[in-house]
Amino acid sequence: KQEVTQIPAALSVPEGENLVLNCSFTDSAIYNLQWFRQDPGKGLTSLLLIQSSQREQTSGRLNASLDKSSGRSTLYIAASQPGDSATYLCAVHAGNNRKLIWGLGTSLAVNP
Amino acid sequence: DGGITQSPKYLFRKEGQNVTLSCEQNLNHDAMYWYRQDPGQGLRLIYYSQIVNDFQKGDIAEGYSVSREKKESFPLTVTSAQKNPTAFYLCASSASGTAYGYTFGSGTRLTVV
Numbered sequence: 400k401q402e403v404t405q406i407p408a409a410l411s412v413p414e415g416e417n418l419v420l421n422c423s424f425t426d427s428a429i430y431n432l433q434w435f436r437q438d439p440g441k442g443l444t445s446l447l448l449i450q451s452s453q454r455e456q457t458s459g460r461l462n463a464s465l466d467k468s469s470g471r472s473t474l475y476i477a478a479s480q481p482g483d484s485a486t487y488l489c490a491v492h493a494g495n496n497r498k499l500i501w502g503l504g505t506s507l508a509v510n511p
Numbered sequence: 512d513g514g515i516t517q518s519p520k521y522l523f524r525k526e527g528q529n530v531t532l533s534c535e536q537n538l539n540h541d542a543m544y545w546y547r548q549d550p551g552q553g554l555r556l557i558y559y560s561q562i563v564n565d566f567q568k569g570d571i572a573e574g575y576s577v578s579r580e581k582k583e584s585f586p587l588t589v590t591s592a593q594k595n596p597t598a599f600y601l602c603a604s605s606a607s608g609t610a611y612g613y614t615f616g617s618g619t620r621l622t623v624v
Contacts, residue, residue: 430609441617442517442601448612488554492609498569499613501553 401426401493405502412479413510420474420505422489427467434463434474435488437504443488446474479509513538517602517616523624524589524596532587532619534602540614541607543585547571548599548618557600560585561607589621597623 402425412418422432431450435443447456447463449472455464462475476483486506490499515536524530536543545557556569560579574593579585585604589596602616 431612433612435615440599440620443603443615445612445614450610490554490613492612498556498559499554503551503553 401429401491401500403489403491403500403502405487405489405505407505408503409506409508411508411510414479414481416479416509417475417477418479418507420476420487420507422472422474422502424470424472424491424500426493427470428493429467430492432463432465432472433490433492433499434461434472435490437486437488439485446487476507479507481509481511483507483509515602515604515614515616517600517619519619520617522619522621524621525624527591529588529590530621532589532600532602532621534585534587534616535583536585536604536614536616537583538604538606538614539582540604541582542605543579544603544605544613545569545575545577545585545587546601546603548601554601557587596621 404423406421433448434446437443449456449465460477465472486504488504490501518533542561544559546554555571557575558577560566563582566577566579576588600619603613605611605613
């Protein structure tokens, strides 16, 4: 059974730091992995989608990597800003029924 | 702009009442999904539909019902059989195939009063 774990559960950093959020999954047979951002009381915003055949994707200050063999993905945020404060969720797409398997998220606070 | 619209943003339900949450998308996506989000828990799938006039139960379908009469619309009814309906409800859609990601709406917060 596929399980997704995100570490750490919460992170607080000063503005300007580069940081890494981790997502691990137990079964390497995935189609893709997607990173989302959620602000309090809001819906989810898709950040990056990595296909199983890809190693990484980049969008602005964000870079997501995927290592299927070790069951790990990282989201790298460069030069963090207070506006990056949010909960970051990763989800793995696996199985024939197109279900996403979700982690519990990392709550990030970037302090000015 | 293409996207998913959920309404209302806030909804209050009295005991014994059925309420319906709206989800509309103009992305031309075939698949649509309903999730429930509770504090401290991951997103849980309620129902999903991969094509018009067809839908499947997710992990927590009891007390909920859906319909998919149009490609653009996937309303969720929270029935009186759902004993703990207070939660944040999220609708999502995706294109067919495994190469595509999900797009989410802004959510509906349902509270029992």
